[in-house]
Amino acid sequence: MHLEIRQTKDGSNTLYVPELNEHYHSVHGALQESQHVFIRHGLEHMLEQKKDLKVLEVGFGTGLNAILTFPAALAKKAFIQYDTLEKFPLSEETVKQLHYENIILNPELHERFYQLHAAAWNQPVDIIPYFTLQKIHESLEEFVAPQSYYDVVYFDAFAPEKQPELWSDAMFEKLYKAIRPGGVLVTYCAKGSFKRSLKAAGFEVEALPGPPGKREMTRGVKPLIRS
Template sequence: MKVEVKQTNDGSHTLYVPALNEHYHSVHGALQEALHVFIKHGLEPVLANATTPINLLEIGFGTGLNAILTLQAFLTQKHSVLYDTLEKYPLPEEVIAQLQFENFILNPELLAYFRKLHAAPWNTEAAIRPNFTLQKLHADLENFALPANTYDLVYFDAFAPEKQPELWTDEIFAKIGQALKPGGVLVSYCAKGSFKRSLKAAGLTVEALPGPPGKREMTRARK
């Protein structure tokens, strides 16, 4: 799948897919969106109540932005995380090299970890640091069997429903719902009514939260 590197309004990079006419992140700011949706309203509340190692599932590894921001949080955390991430279209090395995350990852240690995330092998666990274990899965969510009652947190970061409708069905969210632990949380940038109805049909409690710059709302759901 052909992609092009684009700069967003906060200076951070995203990718554009001409075939879908879709960006990986908000053009208003890739970094701002990821911090607001996945870290502030997803990871931080889960960490505040965590008593065991956190099991995290990400749908859409993409540029690795959510993963490196999550790792950043664990630099000062006593907890550990098992970070599973599903990606149907892994990026080629020449695209990764163009991302220039140096522009907003000013911590040299964090930049080294970012490179390590991308260098990690697919379909096997890799210890990126003592409290951060990554498993990049080259897989299609539609056909991938998720383990039951496993995840404390899900980052749902697939392409928009109108671009990838097969990933926004009742069946998909029923699958994710059974994979969440009781009390587990799902967060997404999406706020469409059909998405919220699918989450509710999966037995999750849904709340609308203020969105990142450029979006009025985002969604958080809890099992």
């Protein structure tokens, strides 16, 4: 797949996929989007409740969400098991061209970013004592999810118009079962049809303010007791 590096409005880079006419992140700011949607309203929201979290990411891609999960985990001394699905892993060359070391404030983490990408697939790897990564080279469609297991799902697929098969009722039913009661799914998308699919799967749907350039984002909560 041909990919091009593009700079977003907050200065951080993203990838553009000409074949899909789609970016990996918001053109209004890749870093701001990731921090706001996945870290603040997903990870940090759950860290208020417990200090030992199992995260599932749909779409590892550039590793931006993974590396931003680190400082949050370190600050709270929280244990994170980070499982991430990826159907089309990026080449080392593409990852280097993103220069994400420039947006990671803590210099100790620069090398860790490349460790995330160098880590073996399909096996747990301890990156730091607080963070275990398991990159799963599999599509969401193929993934056999454990039941009532994850605390947070970062749902970071390409947009519904580009990849409707990933935004289907069947996928949200699968993810609902994979999340433990009280756990959440967060995503940048706020489309009505998507929110109806979340509700149909059993989630309570929260519309939250979006990152810069986007009015809304969505958090689905798996209720503690299903009514």
